Amino acid sequence: xxxxxxxxxxxxxxxxxxxxxxxxxxxxxxxxxxxxxxxxxxxxxxxxxxxxxxxxxxxxxxxxxxxxxxxxxxxxxxxxxxxxxxxxxxxxxxxxxxxxxxxxxxxxxxxxxxxxxxxxxxxxxxxxxxxxxxxxxxxxxxxxxxxxxxxxxxxxxxxxxxxxxxxxxxxxxxxxxxxxxxxxxxxxxxxxxxxxxxxxxxxxxxxxxxxxxxxxxxxxxxxxxxxxxxxxxxxxxxxxxxxxxxxxxxxxxxxxxxxxxxxxxxxxxxxxxxxxxxxxxxxxxxxxxxxxx
Amino acid sequence: xxxxxxxxxxxxxxxxxxxxxxxxxxxxxxxxxxxxxxxxxxxxxxxxxxxxxxxxxxxxxxxxxxxxxxxxxxxxxxxxxxxxxxxxxxxxxxxxxxxxxxxxxxxxxxxxxxxxxxxxxxxxxxxxxxxxxxxxxxxxxxxxxxxxxxxxxxxxxxxxxxxxxxxxxxxxxxxxxxxxxxxxxxxxxxxxxxxxxxxxxxxxxxxxxxxxxxxxxxxxxxxxxxxxxxxxxxxxxxxxxxxxxxxxxxxxxxxxxxxxxxxxxxxxxxxxxxxxxxxxxxxxxxxxxxxxxxxxxxxxxxxxxxxxxxxxxxxxxxxxxxxxxxxxxxxxxxx
Numbered sequence: 001x002x003x004x005x006x007x008x009x010x011x012x013x014x015x016x017x018x019x020x021x022x023x024x025x026x027x028x029x030x031x032x033x034x035x036x037x038x039x040x041x042x043x044x045x046x047x048x049x050x051x052x053x054x055x056x057x058x059x060x061x062x063x064x065x066x067x068x069x070x071x072x073x074x075x076x077x078x079x080x081x082x083x084x085x086x087x088x089x090x091x092x093x094x095x096x097x098x099x100x101x102x103x104x105x106x107x108x109x110x111x112x113x114x115x116x117x118x119x120x121x122x123x124x125x126x127x128x129x130x131x132x133x134x135x136x137x138x139x140x141x142x143x144x145x146x147x148x149x150x151x152x153x154x155x156x157x158x159x160x161x162x163x164x165x166x167x168x169x170x171x172x173x174x175x176x177x178x179x180x181x182x183x184x185x186x187x188x189x190x191x192x193x194x195x196x197x198x199x200x201x202x203x204x205x206x207x208x209x210x211x212x213x214x215x216x217x218x219x220x221x222x223x224x225x226x227x228x229x230x231x232x233x234x235x236x237x238x239x240x241x242x243x244x245x246x247x248x249x250x251x252x253x254x255x256x257x258x259x260x261x262x263x264x265x266x267x268x269x270x271x272x273x274x275x276x277x278x279x280x281x282x283x284x285x286x287x288x289x290x291x292x293x
Numbered sequence: 294x295x296x297x298x299x300x301x302x303x304x305x306x307x308x309x310x311x312x313x314x315x316x317x318x319x320x321x322x323x324x325x326x327x328x329x330x331x332x333x334x335x336x337x338x339x340x341x342x343x344x345x346x347x348x349x350x351x352x353x354x355x356x357x358x359x360x361x362x363x364x365x366x367x368x369x370x371x372x373x374x375x376x377x378x379x380x381x382x383x384x385x386x387x388x389x390x391x392x393x394x395x396x397x398x399x400x401x402x403x404x405x406x407x408x409x410x411x412x413x414x415x416x417x418x419x420x421x422x423x424x425x426x427x428x429x430x431x432x433x434x435x436x437x438x439x440x441x442x443x444x445x446x447x448x449x450x451x452x453x454x455x456x457x458x459x460x461x462x463x464x465x466x467x468x469x470x471x472x473x474x475x476x477x478x479x480x481x482x483x484x485x486x487x488x489x490x491x492x493x494x495x496x497x498x499x500x501x502x503x504x505x506x507x508x509x510x511x512x513x514x515x516x517x518x519x520x521x522x523x524x525x526x527x528x529x530x531x532x533x534x535x536x537x538x539x540x541x542x543x544x545x546x547x548x549x550x551x552x553x554x555x556x557x558x559x560x561x562x563x564x565x566x567x568x569x570x571x572x573x574x575x576x577x578x579x580x581x582x583x584x585x586x587x588x589x590x591x592x593x594x595x596x597x598x599x600x601x602x603x604x605x606x607x608x609x610x611x612x613x614x615x616x617x618x619x620x621x622x623x624x625x626x627x628x
Contacts, residue, residue: 127321186463190397192363194390
């Protein structure tokens, strides 16, 4: 609701925008999380502006320059098919970030939904949902992913579905645990006493308390999702050739590692650096958001 | 004050029960029940403050919450201004709830930490769509003033306030819809002693000014005596004694009440002759498996055979005008 702006307020009027800024400032307040956040920002920029940065096309072949070591014209060298590794790494950023990002987003939404409902209602429903999620968690993520991809067939959409199925239960658990701690507090009871709708109670009263934990969990899941996408690509059941998926590139370069080690090293390094960056950022987020209360 | 067809009683509770099932095994089979409230009946007159006292876990808070329909009663009826409310549908209940509010025990948990004070106090106005946005903002400022907070604090967050101030915010929220009945669930037990008096006096002032009716739940006996007109003593899910405050405190008819009252600290124990200090033996039995007969008999000094076998009736030993209910086989001996 709009409160009169003429209020002579001595207190800082905190808004969501300010909170975002405050969080960002906190992210850059320690060297490790600043590094992590910078890495993530660089990779996101690469994903957005990749086609402008990459000097060559992703499948452009240089038949006169096969297996070239890094040089001025090919910064990361060329692979056994004469493709520019730098261009492929840059252009591959979009795929992996989009797949992992979208998958994480959907898993977080689904996990938040199930976690909120399950935690709030409790009882048999909660029991049923959580036992089902437990059964999914009991299988190693990669095994579950292979199983699902075997069923759906390898494609981008399948990878997306796999990420959602693998990470929804984990997010739901985290959300549920916060909900359990909050739902008996006075402010939730007070909302029930006013006959607030279920949507309002979950969305306006409980969700804000869940958000910090949810944000941190989302960042962590994002880093795992990147790793999962790369792993599936490497195993050949994820993104299909000739797309410049980093995992796939590592796989393709593997038989030629003695002649073109750079074709394997650079995409592998890209995966490692991005995952580390996201992890460091998640760590910083945790400090910034959960230290606030 | 008594605009509603002159009803003398604002709340009538009839044989109210709230049992929480104990579930066991993977199939969550019901293996018994915690009888938190087990057959409680009393009336609250318009404009009075009734104190509800008892040990921790005796069902005081559950009684308050069940009256407000925060918990669905297992059995029994609650009448608000003559209307049965335990079976009301959601939209009817919403209308009734404008008139019933609650002040919570823990001021640190009862305010949403991520909302401003203005938003917290304004929420009830929004859900009941009272007034326009501008008039709501005006009302919020007025409410803050009523409870003794500066209106410019409207944009602050709960963590920027002290415990006493937070409790005032909780009171402002409860008052937002102009309720006639308020359940105060141990509103002062989480506060410093110096702040307790302020909050109790505030509640008392508000009662005079707005003609409120309180159900004041507490375990601080002297505070209850200070604020209440009548007092109900609960033990293990049942009311064992109910009567005018002074009457119950001066001439308690139930051994449990006597023990509680004898435990009230006196300012100078050495100069005051402390007669008949009753020390209760043992702990409160489990409400999942209450003792037979009179529930107090394992801890009572006056237990006889009848106490073990027969549940005492909750009867009036006072006059019709000044009722004094008690549930004890031997209450006449204490008259």
